Amino acid sequence: MDAILIAKNVTKRFGGLVAVNNLDLEIQHxxxxxxxxxxxxxxTTFFNCITGFYTPEEGKIxxxxxxxxxxxxxxxxxxxxxxxxxxxxLFSNMTALExxxxxxxxxxxxxxxxxxxxxxxxxxxxxxxxxxxxxxxxFVGLKGVGDNLARNLPYGAQRRLEVARxxxxxxxxxxxxxxxxxxxxxxxxxxxxxxxxxRDELGITILLIEHxxxxxxxxxDQITVLDFGTKIAEGKPIDIQRNPRVIEAYxxxxxxxxxxxxxxxxxxxx
Amino acid sequence: xxxxxDTRLDWRTAARLGLLGGVVTLYFGAIGMVLTxxxxxxxxxFINVGQILTVAGALAAGYLVGRTxxxxxxxxxxxxxxxxxxxxxxxxxxxxxxxxxxxPVNPMFININDELVQLITFGLGPVLGSxxxxxxxxxxxxxxAALELMDERPRRALINGVLWVLLLxxxxxxxxxxxxxFIGHAAVRWMxxxxxxxxxxxxxxxxxxxxxxxxxxxxxxxxxxxxxxxxAQQQWRKYFIVLGLLLALAxxxxxxxxxxQVLFIVGLYVMMGMGLxxxxxxxxxxxxxxxxxxxxxxxxxxxxxxxxxxxxGILNFWAALPFSIAVGVLFGVLLGFPVLNMRGDxxxxxxxxxxxxxxxxxxxxxxxPLIGGAQGVLGIPSPSLFGxxxxxxxxxxxxxxxxxxxxxxxxxxxxxxxxGRQWMAMxxxxxxxxxxxxxxxxxxxxxxxxxxSFSAASGAIFASRLHNIFPNSFGILVSINVLSLxxxxxxxxxxxxxxxxxxxxxLPELLxxxxxxRLLMYGILLIVMMLVKPEGFWPEAARKRELRGEEEWxxxxxxxxxxx
Numbered sequence: 001m002d003a004i005l006i007a008k009n010v011t012k013r014f015g016g017l018v019a020v021n022n023l024d025l026e027i028q029h030x031x032x033x034x035x036x037x038x039x040x041x042x043x044t045t046f047f048n049c050i051t052g053f054y055t056p057e058e059g060k061i062x063x064x065x066x067x068x069x070x071x072x073x074x075x076x077x078x079x080x081x082x083x084x085x086x087x088x089x090l091f092s093n094m095t096a097l098e099x100x101x102x103x104x105x106x107x108x109x110x111x112x113x114x115x116x117x118x119x120x121x122x123x124x125x126x127x128x129x130x131x132x133x134x135x136x137x138x139f140v141g142l143k144g145v146g147d148n149l150a151r152n153l154p155y156g157a158q159r160r161l162e163v164a165r166x167x168x169x170x171x172x173x174x175x176x177x178x179x180x181x182x183x184x185x186x187x188x189x190x191x192x193x194x195x196x197x198x199r200d201e202l203g204i205t206i207l208l209i210e211h212x213x214x215x216x217x218x219x220x221d222q223i224t225v226l227d228f229g230t231k232i233a234e235g236k237p238i239d240i241q242r243n244p245r246v247i248e249a250y251x252x253x254x255x256x257x258x259x260x261x262x263x264x265x266x267x268x269x270x
Numbered sequence: 271x272x273x274x275x276d277t278r279l280d281w282r283t284a285a286r287l288g289l290l291g292g293v294v295t296l297y298f299g300a301i302g303m304v305l306t307x308x309x310x311x312x313x314x315x316f317i318n319v320g321q322i323l324t325v326a327g328a329l330a331a332g333y334l335v336g337r338t339x340x341x342x343x344x345x346x347x348x349x350x351x352x353x354x355x356x357x358x359x360x361x362x363x364x365x366x367x368x369x370x371x372x373x374p375v376n377p378m379f380i381n382i383n384d385e386l387v388q389l390i391t392f393g394l395g396p397v398l399g400s401x402x403x404x405x406x407x408x409x410x411x412x413x414x415a416a417l418e419l420m421d422e423r424p425r426r427a428l429i430n431g432v433l434w435v436l437l438l439x440x441x442x443x444x445x446x447x448x449x450x451x452f453i454g455h456a457a458v459r460w461m462x463x464x465x466x467x468x469x470x471x472x473x474x475x476x477x478x479x480x481x482x483x484x485x486x487x488x489x490x491x492x493x494x495x496x497x498x499x500x501x502a503q504q505q506w507r508k509y510f511i512v513l514g515l516l517l518a519l520a521x522x523x524x525x526x527x528x529x530x531q532v533l534f535i536v537g538l539y540v541m542m543g544m545g546l547x548x549x550x551x552x553x554x555x556x557x558x559x560x561x562x563x564x565x566x567x568x569x570x571x572x573x574x575x576x577x578x579x580x581x582x583g584i585l586n587f588w589a590a591l592p593f594s595i596a597v598g599v600l601f602g603v604l605l606g607f608p609v610l611n612m613r614g615d616x617x618x619x620x621x622x623x624x625x626x627x628x629x630x631x632x633x634x635x636x637x638x639p640l641i642g643g644a645q646g647v648l649g650i651p652s653p654s655l656f657g658x659x660x661x662x663x664x665x666x667x668x669x670x671x672x673x674x675x676x677x678x679x680x681x682x683x684x685x686x687x688x689x690g691r692q693w694m695a696m697x698x699x700x701x702x703x704x705x706x707x708x709x710x711x712x713x714x715x716x717x718x719x720x721x722x723s724f725s726a727a728s729g730a731i732f733a734s735r736l737h738n739i740f741p742n743s744f745g746i747l748v749s750i751n752v753l754s755l756x757x758x759x760x761x762x763x764x765x766x767x768x769x770x771x772x773x774x775x776x777l778p779e780l781l782x783x784x785x786x787x788r789l790l791m792y793g794i795l796l797i798v799m800m801l802v803k804p805e806g807f808w809p810e811a812a813r814k815r816e817l818r819g820e821e822e823w824x825x826x827x828x829x830x831x832x833x834x
Contacts, residue, residue: 051705052705053701053705072704073701073704073705074704074705074706074707074708074709074710077705077706077707078707082705083705085702089699089701089702090698091694091695091698091699091702091703092698093694093697093698094691094694094695094698098691098694101688101691102691102692102694102695102703102706102708103706105688105691105692105706105707105708106706106707108688110688112684112687112688112689112716115683115684115686115687115688115689115690116679116680116683116684118683122687126687126688129688165706169706169707
C-alpha cells in the first residue's frame with residue numbers, strides 16, 4: 001500500500017453539530033488531492049483534525065504508518081505534516097526571513113544555552129538555517145524581501161511566504177487551505193504552476209482545500225466532495241464534474257436534476 | 271487633508287486648543303503642583319519650575335495650533351491664531367486668582383491660596399497680575415505658534431538651547447557636583463547660585479548649545495554615518511561600545527555618592543527590565559507579578575547571609591547568589607505550570623495574584639520564623655571581593671553594572687537564536703507557533719525561568735545593599751514600574767530598557783521634592799507616550815539579515831548548506 005495518509009471513519013462534533021461525519025479517504029504518495037464542498041461543509045475542520053488542532057471523537061488518522069489523531073500539533077508537525085491557513089496567519093511582526101526560520105524549528109538541534117556562548121555547533125547550525133531560509137525565500141519567488149516585516153508584504157507575497165514557512169519544516173504532506181483565495185487570475189495561474197512544481201520537484205504530497213473550480217479541476221489527481229460533513233463523492237476531476245450529487249450540493253436540487261440530465265445528454269453521443 | 275476638514279478649521283479650533291491648555295494649567299494649579307514645583311529655581315531666583323508650568327499650557331496650545339494650521343496650508347493665519355490660543359489659555363488660570371482672592375475656598379481647595387495667587391500673578395496684585403498673566407500667556411501662544419513658522423534648523427537650535435538651559439537649571443545641584451571635579455569650586459559657585467543656574471551662565475550656555483545645534487554637527491555626523499560602508503559602521507560601533515563601557519566604569523567617580531546611589535537603583539531596574547522584557551517583550555506573556563521573583567532573590571540572600579537570620583550567616587554574598595537565582599528560577603517554573611494554558615488578560619490576572627500572594631506570605635506569621643514577617647530580615651552584610659567590602663554605592667554600582675551587562679548579553683544572544691524566534695512566534699500567534707513544531711510548554715517555562723533569574727539576581731543585590739529588607743519593598747508598584755519602563759523604552763528593545771529605567775526610575779529619584787506627584791506624572795507620561803509614540807523611546811529595529819547577514823555568518827561557518 002502506498003498511501004501516505006489514511007482517514008478512517010473520522011467524526012468531529014461540536015455539541016450537537018456534526019462537522020465531519022464518518023469520513024474515509026486515502027491519499028497516495030505524490031498526489032495532489034483536493035477536498036471541496038460548499039461553505040461550512042467541514043473541510044477546514046477536517047484539516048484541523050489532521051494537524052492536531054482538533055481531536056476527532058471517532059475514527060483514525062494514519063500518517064506514514066503512525067496513528068496521529070489526538071497527538072499535539074507540534075508532534076504532528078515533526079512527523080512531517082505542514083500547513084497554510086485560509087486567512088493568512090503569519091508572524092506579522094517578524095521579518096519574512098525570521099518567519100521561514102521559525103518554520104525550520106523542528107530540524108534545529110542545538111540546546112538553547114549554546115546560543116549564549118555561541119558554541120561552534122550553534123554558529124554552524126544557525127548559518128545553515130539562515131542559508132536554507134534564504135534558499136526557500138528565493139524558491140517561492142521572494143528573494144530580496146526577506147528583511148521586510150511579514151505584515152508589510154503584499155497579499156500575494158504573504159501567501160507565498162506562508163508556503164515557504166510550511167516548506168521549511170521539510171514536510172512529506174503539505175496541507176494548503178484555499179491558497180488562491182483573493183487572488184486575481186494571473187496570480188491564481190502562478191499559484192497553480194507553483195503547486196505543481198512543489199509536487200514535481202520536491203516530491204511533496206499535497207492536500208488542498210479550494211473553492212476555485214478551475215484550480216481544482218486542473219491540478220487535482222483525486223477529489224473528495226464534502227457536504228454537511230459527509231463525503232458525497234470521490235474520484236477523478238472528470239467524474240466529479242459529472243456527479244449529480246455534487247452539482248446538487250453546489251447548485252441546489254432543482255438545478256441539479258436539470259443540469260445533470262443536460263450533462264448526461266451531452267455526454268451520451270460521444 | 272480633505273477640503274471639508276479645511277473649512278471647518280477656523281478660530282474656534284484655536285480657541286478650543288487654547289482653552290484646553292489653560293484648563294490643564296488650572297488643574298496643575300488646583301492640585302498644588304505649580305506651588306510645589308516653584309521651590310525649584312531654574313534661572314536665577316526669578317524663573318522657577320512652577321512658572322514654567324503656568325505658561326507651558328499656553329505654549330503647547332500655541333504650538334499645536336501652529337502645526338494644525340500649517341498642515342492645512344494656512345501659514346498666514348498662524349500668528350493671529352497663536353495669539354488667540356495663548357489668550358484663551360490665559361483665561362482659565364484666572365479662576366485660580368479669583369477663587370484665591372475673592373472666596374475663602376481654602377477648606378476645599380487647600381492648594382488655592384495666597385501663595386499660589388502671588389506666584390501666578392508675579393506678585394503684582396490680583397488685577398495687574400491677572401492682566402500680566404493673560405498677556406504672558408498670549409505671548410507664549412504666539413511664541414509656540416511662531417516656532418512652527420521657523421525653518422527647521424533655527425527651530426531645532428532654539429529648542430535645544432532652551433531645553434539645555436532648563437535642564438541644567440532643573441538639575442543644578444547634581445550638575446554642580448559633577449562639574450566641580452572638572453572646572454573647580456569657584457567656577458561652579460559662580461555658575462550655580464541659589465540652587466539654580468546663574469542667568470549669565472545660562473545665557474552663555476544657551477549661545478553655545480544654540481550655536482552647536484544651528485551649525486548642525488549632529489546632522490552632519492548622521493549623514494557621514496549613513497554613507498559609511500557596513501564594515502566601517504561595525505568597527506565604529508565597537509569603538510562606541512568600548513567608549514560607553516569606559517564611561518560607565520568612570521561614572522560613579524564623576525557623579526559622586528548621591529548620584530551613584532541613583533545609578534545603582536536604575537541598574538537594579540535595568541536588570542529586572544531585561545528579564546521582564548524577555549517574558550513580555552519577546553514571549554508576549556503579560557506578567558504582573560514580576561516583583562515576586564525580586565522578592566525571592568532578596569529573601570534568599572537575606573536568609574542565607576544575615577547573621578541574625580535563621581541561616582546564621584553561613585554563606586557570603588557570592589555563595590548565596592547562585593541560591594538566590596536558583597530559587598527565583600524554581601518559582602518561575604512553578605508559576606509557569608498553572609498558567610500554561612492561559613492567555614492575555616487571564617494570565618495577567620493570575621500573575622497579579624501570584625505577586626500579591628508572595629507579598630502577603632512575606633508578611634505572614636506563618637513564615638515569620640524563617641523570614642521575619644513584618645520585621646523583615648535584618649543585618650544582611652555587604653558583599654566583599656577579596657576582603658574588600660563593596661558597601662559604598664559607588665562599588666555596588668559596579669556590581670549592578672556587571673549584572674546588567676550580563677543580563678543584556680544573555681537577552682541579546684537568546685533573541686538571535688532559535689529560542690528567541692520561538693518566543694516571538696509564540697507572541698505573534700500561539701496556535702501557529704505550535705503548528706510549526708514549537709513545544710509551547712518548554713518555550714513558556716524557559717521564558718518565565720530566565721526572566722525570573724534576572725529579577726532574582728537583582729533582588730539579591732538589592733538585599734545586600736539595603737542590609738534590611740521588609741515585605742513592603744515588594745509591592746505591586748514594583749511590578750508596574752518595571753512593566754511601564756519596558757513599555758516606555760520600547761517593548762522588546764534592549765537599549766529601550768535602559769532608557770526606560772533612566773526616565774521612570776532615575777528622574778523621579780532626582781526630583782525627590784515632587785515625589786507627591788510621581789504617580790500623576792507617570793500616568794501623564796504613559797498616556798502621552800501611548801498616543802504620540804506607542805513604539806517607545808527606543809524601539810526595536812527589525813533585524814536585517816537577508817542581505818547583510820550573509821557575510822556576517824559566512825566567516826563563522828563553512829557549513830555545507832542543505833540547499834541545492
